[in-house]
Each structure stands twice: as structure tokens, then as C-alpha cells.
Amino acid sequence: MRCLILAAGLLAAGASLAADTYRSGTRVISVGDSATKLNQIIGAPSFKEPIESRQGGYVGERWQYALDGKTVTFEIRNGNISAIDEQRD
Numbered sequence: 719m720r721c722l723i724l725a726a727g728l729l730a731a732g733a734s735l736a737a738d739t740y741r742s743g744t745r746v747i748s749v750g751d752s753a754t755k756l757n758q759i760i761g762a763p764s765f766k767e768p769i770e771s772r773q774g775g776y777v778g779e780r781w782q783y784a785l786d787g788k789t790v791t792f793e794i795r796n797g798n799i800s801a802i803d804e805q806r807d
Contacts, residue, residue, distance in 0.1 A: 753794045
């Protein structure tokens, strides 16, 4: 039973991968880097989505890019990258 649960978890993990870094060519973008650096390395996002608190206040943004057959999402809070998520298309 444990092996079955472990296998299911590994398969699900393959569909979406949260990471602390993303490589674009020879440059690396990391959690903690500025949104300005992200914009300089990758360019403008394909889509921007605001992140709101439960009360409806602005918390940050999600910037989405279509890169190398993946959708890569960067969460921007206080002007810095707080999370990176990759999903295969």
C-alpha cells in the first residue's frame, strides 16, 4: 500500500514542479531575486494576475510565461520573486 501511495505521489509531482531556481539559457533566476531582474532576463510575462488577501487587499502578482513547452509562473511579492512553479503543457 505504501508503494502505491508513493508511486501516485511521484506521478503527481511530475505534472507540476515548484523550485527555488529557474534557468534561462546561461542565466539563473532564484527566489528572492527582483522582478526587475526577471524582466531583464526573460522579458515581459504573457499574463499577469493579481494576488489578493482574503479581505481583497493587494498582496502581489503572478507572472506567467510560456517557455520551452512549459508554463512557468513566478509569484512576485514586495517586488521580489517569492515562488517559482513549472507545469508541463
